[in-house]
Amino acid sequence: MRALTTTKDGSVEFAEVPEPHRTAGELLVQVSASTVSRGDLHSIRFSPPGRVVGLDVVGVVAERAADGSGPMAGARVMGYTAKQGGGWAERAAVDSSLVVPIPDALSDEMAAALPNSGLAALAGLEAGGFLLGSRVLVTGATGGVGRLALQLAHLSGANVTALLSSPERRAQLRSFDWLTTTTMDEAEGPFDLIVDLVGGEVLSRALSLVAENGVVASLAQTVPETASVPFFWFATHPGARLVSVNNTDGQREAGRGVRRLELLAHLAESGRIDPQVTGAAPWEEAADLLAALSRRELDGRTVLRVS
Secondary structure: OEEEEEOOOOOEEEEEOOOOOOOOOEEEEEEEEEEEOHHHHHHHHOOOOOOEOOOEEEEEEEEOOOOOOOOOOOOEEEEEOHHHOOOOEOEEEEEHHHEEEOOOOOOHHHHHOOHHHHHHHHHHHHOOOOOOOOEEEEEOOOEHHHHHHHHHHHHOOOEEEEEEOOHHHHHHHOOOOOOEEEEOOOOOOOEEEEEEOOOHHHHHHHHHHEEEEEEEEEOOOOOOOOOOOOOOHHHHOOOOEEEEOOOOOOOOHHHHHHHHHHHHHHHHHOOOOOOOEEEEEEHHHHHHHHHHHHOOOOOEEEEEEOO
């Protein structure tokens, strides 16, 4: 089958690859759409040549899982491939615990933008516990994960603020009339929960803005710089915690991933969240899109149409 595979220079190219190997709990999806994400970018950089990446999958079930789990053959689905990747191919193996049917009203493009970004946003917000009335700050807020985190926090009853790299980026979030925006220089805490999607000096700034007994949840993979802990932080922010969040861990347990994906699909179908797809392109343009993402020229979520 045809797939986009990693190259020695940190990009992708088309190649003929074997059909994906499947465990008994994985189904085979005929892929129609995926996305370009920062997670894919890092997977490509740290993978040997010839690997198929791609975290998000939308398509039709070609073969049901051998153990009888998950959607039936012929069902239109969206799924998350987790650490194994494989979404940038004509067919992908997806664990039945991480795939759900798509409502008819939800387009392929909208559905493709939900699994990876939505699961990450939910995991980051979960670190803050009960959010009703809480002050929540999201960094990297104009990206795919950030935009969903803002909306999900708002739906949870939080008072939400987006930390932006420049005032000019406010225009990208103007549809969120309930949102407060700020920049690194303007930001004033304290915040009960900070979801950091950037890292480096932004994470350091987040540590200075968190409330007593608050949480900084780090899903950062934007900048490679090391963050520093503010001097005397343990005394000036008593009880505050920095936690690392991985949107893969725990998703397969007790149907958790399925329930979360179903929730995201329902919220998107009803118009309560919008993954804000900012572009869609044929998968022949994947290498150019990866280069633009590495230069931080892509905001929101870009969908790849697989043919």
